[in-house]
Amino acid sequence: MKRRIVISGLGFITSIGNSRDEVLRSLRECRTGIELFPDFAGDDVPIKLAGTVKGFTFPTARFDDWTYPADYQIGRDQLRSMTPNSLYAFCAMEQAIREAQLTPELVSNPRTGLLCASAGSMWLAYESLHTLVTRGVSRVQPMATVNGIPGSLYINLVAGYKIKGGSMGCSSACSSSAHALGLAADMIQLGRQDMMFVVGAEDCNRYNILPFASVRALSAQTDPAKSPCAFDIKRDGFVGTGGAAVLVVEELEHALQRGAPICAEVLGWGQASDGYNVVIPEPTGDGLRRAIEAALFDAQIQPDDVDYINAHATSTVAGDISECHALRQVFCGDKQPWVSSTKSLTGHGLSLAGAMEASFCSLALQERFTPVSANITELDPACADIRIVTESVFDAPRILLSNSSGFGGTNVSIAMKRWEGS
Amino acid sequence: MALSEKEIAEIKEELRRCSPETVAAALRFRETGDVTAVPEVIYGLVELYTPATAKIPLKDANDDTRLVDDLGLDSLSLLEMVFSIEGVLKIKIENEELKEVLTIGKLNQFLRDKLANGAL
Numbered sequence: 001m002k003r004r005i006v007i008s009g010l011g012f013i014t015s016i017g018n019s020r021d022e023v024l025r026s027l028r029e030c031r032t033g034i035e036l037f038p039d040f041a042g043d044d045v046p047i048k049l050a051g052t053v054k055g056f057t058f059p060t061a062r063f064d065d066w067t068y069p070a071d072y073q074i075g076r077d078q079l080r081s082m083t084p085n086s087l088y089a090f091c092a093m094e095q096a097i098r099e100a101q102l103t104p105e106l107v108s109n110p111r112t113g114l115l116c117a118s119a120g121s122m123w124l125a126y127e128s129l130h131t132l133v134t135r136g137v138s139r140v141q142p143m144a145t146v147n148g149i150p151g152s153l154y155i156n157l158v159a160g161y162k163i164k165g166g167s168m169g170c171s172s173a174c175s176s177s178a179h180a181l182g183l184a185a186d187m188i189q190l191g192r193q194d195m196m197f198v199v200g201a202e203d204c205n206r207y208n209i210l211p212f213a214s215v216r217a218l219s220a221q222t223d224p225a226k227s228p229c230a231f232d233i234k235r236d237g238f239v240g241t242g243g244a245a246v247l248v249v250e251e252l253e254h255a256l257q258r259g260a261p262i263c264a265e266v267l268g269w270g271q272a273s274d275g276y277n278v279v280i281p282e283p284t285g286d287g288l289r290r291a292i293e294a295a296l297f298d299a300q301i302q303p304d305d306v307d308y309i310n311a312h313a314t315s316t317v318a319g320d321i322s323e324c325h326a327l328r329q330v331f332c333g334d335k336q337p338w339v340s341s342t343k344s345l346t347g348h349g350l351s352l353a354g355a356m357e358a359s360f361c362s363l364a365l366q367e368r369f370t371p372v373s374a375n376i377t378e379l380d381p382a383c384a385d386i387r388i389v390t391e392s393v394f395d396a397p398r399i400l401l402s403n404s405s406g407f408g409g410t411n412v413s414i415a416m417k418r419w420e421g422s
Numbered sequence: 423m424a425l426s427e428k429e430i431a432e433i434k435e436e437l438r439r440c441s442p443e444t445v446a447a448a449l450r451f452r453e454t455g456d457v458t459a460v461p462e463v464i465y466g467l468v469e470l471y472t473p474a475t476a477k478i479p480l481k482d483a484n485d486d487t488r489l490v491d492d493l494g495l496d497s498l499s500l501l502e503m504v505f506s507i508e509g510v511l512k513i514k515i516e517n518e519e520l521k522e523v524l525t526i527g528k529l530n531q532f533l534r535d536k537l538a539n540g541a542l
Contacts (some may be wrong), residue, residue: 138508
């Protein structure tokens with residue numbers, strides 16, 4: 001019999017809040033996390049907006065200059081190998097462990113694993129390589145390799161939390177942490193683990209966001225009330241963000257036996273690739289369509305069962321249109337699911353996006369609301385037949401999908417269901 | 423030898439979490455080669471990398487105090503400290519040279535010998 005999988009804890013360091021309560025309020029009240037970003041100041045920077053992470057400062061690349069919320073105690077021996085994204089993740093892990101009511105024995109347990117997704121800290125990698133080139137090999141600081149590679153996220157968390165089960169990082173661009181969640185579900189499904197931490201995290205600075213300007217993917221808008229605006233005719237690209245999201249994913253019986261608080265059920269997932277282009281999504285949405293169909297099959301549900309879709313929808317024209325094509329092909333029956341992009345509130349979290357949005361979906365299921373797609377004043381006619389949540393609706397989803405796509409044409413769809421006690 | 427502004431800035435940056443006495447001692451050593459300034463620099467750097475959980479508080483330490491067993495420095499802290507010593511004193515320390523350097527006294531002795539042998 002198929003093992004059932006539930007989410008028993010969440011943690012958030014995001015542009016729209018650094019706790020479950022803050023994030024919930026922002027999603028319900030449609031509060032944006034976007035603002036003018038001081039890191040993008042200067043006439044030579046054509047991009048001005050970011051989904052800023054509040055409560056943290058990184059004035060220099062030296063960890064002992066960093067500040068973070070006083071709720072967290074982090075020793076020098078842990079902080080010295082961290083990146084900004086792993087510091088965010090550490091704080092989100094603390095929340096998730098507390099919410100899931102995990103004892104230290106359950107966190108550090110051969111049956112508990114960890115899957116991470118991050119592009120690494122391009123900033124710290126740059127700093128170390130700049131030192132190597134300008135001052136020589138001998139002046140490259142001892143933690144340069146640990147904090148300069150994408151694996152730094154799982155390296156820091158596995159060591160910091162004494163993780164004993166399987167652990168690894170996922171690297172598939174902007175679907176990375178959606179892949180991590182899907183693979184975590186598979187690992188539990190196969191009986192390899194009983195519980196998994198799924199972590200998505202990204203820095204939030206000029207080094208990991210501004211390179212996207214060269215492919216014209218970033219919004220040049222300067223008014224945080226107008227961008228990003230997925231599905232709107234005036235959208236002009238995505239707004240970058242960073243932070244961390246953590247989900248505690250657990251086998252149902254394991255969760256029930258220990259009396260865990262259950263947020264939602266993960267019914268299944270699917271993935272498929274475009275096989276098309278390094279950056280441009282396949283125009284007909286064929287790859288995402290197949291990912292959605294695979295998720296429905298894995299979850300043993302029909303298109304008509306789906307009440308809501310948290311779209312990947314980054315607010316780029318090519319991406320939004322391609323996703324609408326995919327949705328149109330799958331959801332062609334009488335019942336049309338609601339569709340929204342929470343990236344219009346948060347910004348696009350890159351490797352963090354999938355875990356962050358699956359966490360939002362978990363909140364939507366548990367707290368019974370449908371997230372709004374913000375900043376739409378004039379719906380793009382090319383999206384007009386999609387049932388986009390342009391303003392608050394009373395409907396609460398019982399079953400939903402969370403979509404993610406990434407460079408190279410990676411596509412992931414995750415099916416989740418409200419937990420109703422059985 | 424007079425230090426350039428850049429060199430002074432690098433020393434101050436490396437020791438920016440240390441006391442003014444440690445910084446002054448480092449500058450004196452680098453400018454004059456006066457090895458009697460080195461123990462003050464070493465004390466400041468050991469202090470910087472000693473965790474709050476040290477079994478023996480640094481103020482009660484003596485030449486026999488062990489860096490790992492008494493002060494609680496782990497292998498990465500030792501690496502960081504050696505990295506700082508190399509940068510501040512402008513010397514190169516090989517791994518093999520450190521095998522017997524287990525106490526504060528031996529660290530100072532090692533550096534005294536190394537600097538006397540013309541490491542500068």
